[in-house]
Amino acid sequence: MDTKRVLLLLCGMDLLLVVMHLGGYFFLFLKPTGYIIPLAVNFLVLTVLAYRSTRFRKRWTIAGMTVILPLLLVHSFMVLLWDYSYTKIDSPWNKQSVVIEYRHFSLGETTYQYNFYKTRFGLVGKLLDDQSIKMVIQGTEHPGLDAEGILGMESAEWITENTIRFPAWQGMKEVHLGDSELGIIGESESIRSEEEIITEIEAFMEKTKKRENGYTIHINGNQLVIRYDEAADESWIEVTSEGDKGPIPQQQCSRIVPDEERGYYMLEECTHRWEYPLFPLSSE
Structure with a gap:
């Protein structure tokens, strides 16, 4: 293979990585x-070409080496400084997965940073740049958990095909994968926006006050139905899910209330326990 072809292949690889990076896509095996x-491949290839090329080409390859070597050293130092760890959690519905990139650092207080990538086959991931989670914990408040425990990775739960919920130390966190931008994840139903879901919940709360028997909504895999017994003059919310796989077990609850302190709409006075978080008040 001649020098020109080698350089074209090298430029093609670099261009692909740049375009993917700008679009938020990454080869997951390169993330650690x-x-x-x-960068090392670029430097080694240019080193070999410098010894095999004519004087004119050698000057250009050496110039490229002098640019790449400092970048390689600086980037290596930054990767060492970032010290990210990685965990993959597979969805039970299909081959879709979420890869969690996380680290923590302390400056009088400990900051935990979590980034999320959606992927289906584990080769290419799309950064969910609007789903990153950061939790800051004061030294006096630290619960003695590691980064995995702070987010609650071991207890993570897929509540829909595109939503995974973490029982984090600072309250439950949800990551929404949304529609696939990779073009490889086919969805059978449209994804409702957060505003649409909140509007449905608010409307349901009003219908509950009016005891509108049979009024139904679906939230995070659970079906909520208003039931009213006219003879007993009693109403309740019936909670069910297909195959009993929803995040809230099948039971009856009395009402939905917004809890500003927790940041969730809560199902209260339920059969199995007093309350269950239903949906975040907002994503902020």
Whole structure:
């Protein structure tokens, strides 16, 4: 293979990585080391070409080496400084997965940073840049958990095909994968926006006060139905899910109330326990 073809292949690889990066896509196997491997490949290829090329081409390859080497050293230092760890959680519905990139650092207080990538086959991931989670914990408040425990990774629960819920130390956190931008995840039903779901919940709360028997909504895999017994003059909310796989077990609850302190709409006075978080008040 001649020098020109090698350079074209090298430029093609670099261009692909740049375009993917700008679009928020990444080869997941490169994430632990960042771009150290591609930069090292560039440097090694240019080193070989410098010894095999004519004087004119050698000048250009050496110039490229002098640019890449500092980038390689600086980037290697940054990767070492970031010290990210990675965990993949597979969805029970299909081959879709979420990859969690996380780290923590302390400056009088401990900051935990979590980034999420959606992927189906584990090769290419799309950064969910609007779903990142950061939790800051004061030294006096620290519960003695590691980064996995702070987010509650071991107890993570897929509540829909596109939503995973974490019982984090600072309250439940949800990550919404949304419609696939990878073009590889086919969805059978449309994804409602947060505003639409909140509007449905608010309307349901009003219908509950009016005891409108049979009024139904679906939230995070659970079906909520208003029931009213006219003879007993009693009403309740019937909670069910297909195959009893929803995040809230099948039971009856009395009402939905917004809890500003927790940041959730809560189902209260339920059969199995007093309350269940239903949906965040907002994503902010």
